[in-house]
Amino acid sequence: AGFPVLVSYVYFLGLVFPLSSASFGKMKLDVTALRYLSKDDLRVLTAVEMGMKNHEMVPTTLICSISGLRYGGVDRGLRELHKHKLLHHEQRGYDGYRLTNLGYDYLALAALSKRDSITRIGNRLGVGKEADVYHAETGDGEHVVIKIHRLGRTSFRAVKDKRDYHKHRHSASWLYLSRLAATREYAFLQALHKHSFPVPVPIDCNRHIVVMSLVDGYPLTQIRELGDPAKVCNTLLSVAVRLAEHGLVHCDLNEFNILIDDEEEVTVIDFPQMVSTSHPDAQAYFQRDLESLYKFFRHKFGLDEEIQLVEYSEVKRTEPLDVEVEASGFGEKELGEFESAIQTHRGVDQDQGGAEVESDSDKDGEAEAVGGSSTRGSGNAAEDSVQNSADDKGLQGNLPEVKGGGDEQADGTAEKNHKAQSPTGEPTTAAVQRKMTSLEISQKVRKQREKNAKKQASRRNVVKSEAKKKVKSELTEGAFWGYD
Numbered sequence: 001a002g003f004p005v006l007v008s009y010v011y012f013l014g015l016v017f018p019l020s021s022a023s024f025g026k027m028k029l030d031v032t033a034l035r036y037l038s039k040d041d042l043r044v045l046t047a048v049e050m051g052m053k054n055h056e057m058v059p060t061t062l063i064c065s066i067s068g069l070r071y072g073g074v075d076r077g078l079r080e081l082h083k084h085k086l087l088h089h090e091q092r093g094y095d096g097y098r099l100t101n102l103g104y105d106y107l108a109l110a111a112l113s114k115r116d117s118i119t120r121i122g123n124r125l126g127v128g129k130e131a132d133v134y135h136a137e138t139g140d141g142e143h144v145v146i147k148i149h150r151l152g153r154t155s156f157r158a159v160k161d162k163r164d165y166h167k168h169r170h171s172a173s174w175l176y177l178s179r180l181a182a183t184r185e186y187a188f189l190q191a192l193h194k195h196s197f198p199v200p201v202p203i204d205c206n207r208h209i210v211v212m213s214l215v216d217g218y219p220l221t222q223i224r225e226l227g228d229p230a231k232v233c234n235t236l237l238s239v240a241v242r243l244a245e246h247g248l249v250h251c252d253l254n255e256f257n258i259l260i261d262d263e264e265e266v267t268v269i270d271f272p273q274m275v276s277t278s279h280p281d282a283q284a285y286f287q288r289d290l291e292s293l294y295k296f297f298r299h300k301f302g303l304d305e306e307i308q309l310v311e312y313s314e315v316k317r318t319e320p321l322d323v324e325v326e327a328s329g330f331g332e333k334e335l336g337e338f339e340s341a342i343q344t345h346r347g348v349d350q351d352q353g354g355a356e357v358e359s360d361s362d363k364d365g366e367a368e369a370v371g372g373s374s375t376r377g378s379g380n381a382a383e384d385s386v387q388n389s390a391d392d393k394g395l396q397g398n399l400p401e402v403k404g405g406g407d408e409q410a411d412g413t414a415e416k417n418h419k420a421q422s423p424t425g426e427p428t429t430a431a432v433q434r435k436m437t438s439l440e441i442s443q444k445v446r447k448q449r450e451k452n453a454k455k456q457a458s459r460r461n462v463v464k465s466e467a468k469k470k471v472k473s474e475l476t477e478g479a480f481w482g483y484d
Contacts, residue, residue, distance in 0.1 A: 033084040043067045044077035057096025108207040117204035117211050149178040149208040178208035181272040186210050188271040191325045198267050215267045217259035229301035246321035249282045253289040255296050276322035283312040
């Protein structure tokens with residue numbers, strides 16, 4: 001019942017969002033087909049998502065195994081999903097399917113709709129090189145904004161070099177990187193809103209979609225004049241300094257990522273690229289933010305007042321907000337995905353040990369479907385994860401429940417997962433210790449698996465040996481043949 005409501009918003013809110021044929025043609029997110037999808041179709045779509053963890057093109061047999069449906073039902077679902085362009089089909093020696101951007105959108109929207117975080121979708125408000133922004137409405141009738149991360153656009157293919165979304169992976173799916181960016185931004189929004197920074201209120205997150213409050217303002221780049229440009233400029237500079245005092249640098253604080261209302265109150269947006277002040281390039285990013293803001297106000301609004309920019313060395317860190325962000329949204333595995341690609345270009349060996357700690361899918365039921373992981377999950381675990389796809393938990397797919405703020409993941413991991421670095425850019429003892437710990441854990445897991453396999457083989461050999469002895473004894477005594 002939630003899916004038809006999700007679509008009907010486009011038709012009956014003409015007063016709020018007037019839809020002419022021209023404006024409707026500009027909408028890139030068409031959710032019309034969502035009303036016609038059954039639960040089995042969503043199970044098949046989720047199974048393809050999970051299969052993409054290990055496959056570029058997911059075989060039909062694996063989709064049947066993961067979804068737990070009969071072949072006939074899977075085949076019908078695949079044809080229906082392919083007809084609506086939610087899946088891409090190729091034959092490379094076998095029938096294979098992969099998710100399209102629209103299919104990934106449908107999975108996230110279905111999960112958010114189940115939680116009443118989104119019930120209606122309106123027009124597109126803006127488009128950027130990394131995301132699209134749409135007007136939406138929650139189940140309570142509150143007008144919100146959904147930000148759909150779309151990394152991999154042809155206009156910004158260098159995102160893998162300019163954003164630290166993955167550590168030592170040489171290749172990763174764009175869908176997976178979009179999910180990482182959304183998860184990271186939601187964690188930053190939660191932490192900044194908690195500390196009373198001028199940011200939108202985070203509401204919910206699933207896969208690559210972030211739901212946040214609607215800000216009644218305009219991008220600063222569209223403003224032609226201000227009543228008090230010096231005051232606004234000083235406010236934005238103080239926000240940048242206050243972020244640094246809390247251990248964070250925005251890295252992209254410019255006129256495109258600042259909203260201003262009629263009262264000249266500012267709101268800062270766009271946070272996936274934020275880094276810690278322990279980052280080796282934090283000082284350069286901080287000074288670039290301040291200088292770009294001051295330069296914009298001088299050229300756009302004719303700011304004649306000389307403003308003394310704060311030096312990075314003068315900022316005193318008062319709160320470790322970067323550590324809190326890691327605790328609320330990132331564990332050791334997620335933190336590894338966000339290590340700087342810049343360090344790779346500097347020759348830092350990020351592939352130490354060639355091992356990666358992966359969380360057990362049996363414990364968290366998280367379908368990191370599009371991650372391109374090198375470790376193949378067991379079929380039974382995947383079936384258990386998708387078995388409940390009809391309810392809310394199953395449809396949430398490859399993101400944990402983040403609506404409550406991630407407190408369950410935050411227990412005792414803040415200090416453990418924080419990768420500290422010295423001001424010179426060299427990793428401290430804590431950073432080296434974390435890397436060694438990851439390597440030791442992976443080696444320990446491998447040795448334990450080998451040990452368990454040897455034990456099982458030894459048990460089988462013992463059982464076979466005892467069975468042979470018993471048969472030989474019976475044959476010798478004659479009891480096997482029915483006579484004494």
